[in-house]
Amino acid sequence: MFHVGGARSALQNWIYAKQQGGVFVLRIEDTDAARNKPEWTEGILSALDWIGISRGSYEGPYFQSANAGEHRAAAARLYESGRAYYCDCTREDVQARTGSQYQGYDGYHRDRGLGPGPGHALRFRTPDEGATVVVDLIRGEPTFENKLIEDFVIARGDGSPVFLLANVVDDMTMGITHVIRAEEHLPNTPKQQLLWEALGVKPPIWAHVPVVVNEKRQKLSKRRDKVALEAYRDEGYLAGAMRNYLMLLGWAPSGDREIVPWSVIEDEFRLDEVNLSSAFFDEKKLRAFNGEYIRALPVAEFIDACQPWLTGTGTIAPPPWQPEEFDADAFAAVAELAQTRIAVLSEIVPNVDFLFLASPLIDEAAWTKTMKDGSAELLDDAVAAFEALESWDAESLKSTLEAVGAERGLKLGKTQAPVRVAVTGRTVGLPLFESLEVLGRERTLTRIRAARLRLV
Structure with a gap:
């Protein structure tokens, strides 16, 4: 699955390449067979x-394994x-000589003249x-003392x-000029830079x-946090909202604003303005962003965007109705x-399921809370x-139910609650009277009568 941090780095590289008139390059580093499958690349x-x-707007994908000959030659x-x-030292050999599992390699074979052979690492x-x-x-300009870098x-x-070596050789072969990546890779950078210099090529800008x-x-950890970009996509986050939010992780556009057109981000993003502090991935804030983006959609686009969840295509779970029941x-x-009530597209299902089911899915907690003494008579x-x-x-419908409640000394909110649960199965949702209008007279009355029988 594609980590949201990797997605942010990809966007930053993408924008920077466009700003500089350069080319974004996608390389799949697939030399570890256990961590490489074609379906993962497709993901x-x-x-x-x-x-x-x-696809088609960048170079690649290239595959690191295709450059194995150049790696060995380097x-x-x-x-x-x-x-x-x-060197033929094992980890245990190094630990025995240094007396510590935390100390690095001590250069034991530096000048012993050991040649190539099985089990001999370079x-x-x-x-x-x-x-x-x-x-x-x-x-x-982070500076690293060479004496503190072991012979790796x-x-x-x-x-x-x-x-480390394969990455350097691939960058050289492809003419990579800039590498934008997460700070966790910084400790490896002096080693890579030493390799660039030893191979006689000027290193890229980092x-x-x-x-x-x-x-x-x-x-963010895949073992502990929700980090997969696809998980957010499948939950119903819009690509525009996710793009906008990811670019705010460590950077901000000009002025007191966060939700901005992508063209503004492409124009204003500057690497030297990126904050050095860790970037907090706030899922609640992302959710709020997404709600704003959903509400900004033209209604026709909103209807189209909801279709995977309404028709059961490409979603995590199918809707509770059959395809032929969808209207x-x-x-x-x-x-x-x-559109005004959901923050992610998958929430459309519990908001409208009552329209497409033969009978509503009753939330039992809502039923218990709402159906009090007098509810049966009110439904009658x-x-x-x-x-x-x-x-x-x-x-x-509204004025009629308002009059029913008034005869009982009830405000509309108290009057409509049992009707809402009887018809939709929930205490919250779309405006009740507009929902009843769409549901129709026959289905509405059938559901209220069924709820009344349950209260006998």
């Missing part, structure tokens, strides 16, 4: 499509030039002196290059954006009312009054 492509980075060049050496010879300065568009592995005992955290200020005209009649009176109506419209 990334689909998530990018949804968020607005559509490892060989580093060895032949003396910038790397072979290590980069880190300079003993000086420092590696990383030019970062967000963080300035660049190829495994079976000869396969590790990610930009490490703040890590995304949850409400406890912990890094598009009935939904269109209440769509504008529903409501049926009698509704039966006598000449015009079945929202205004007539």
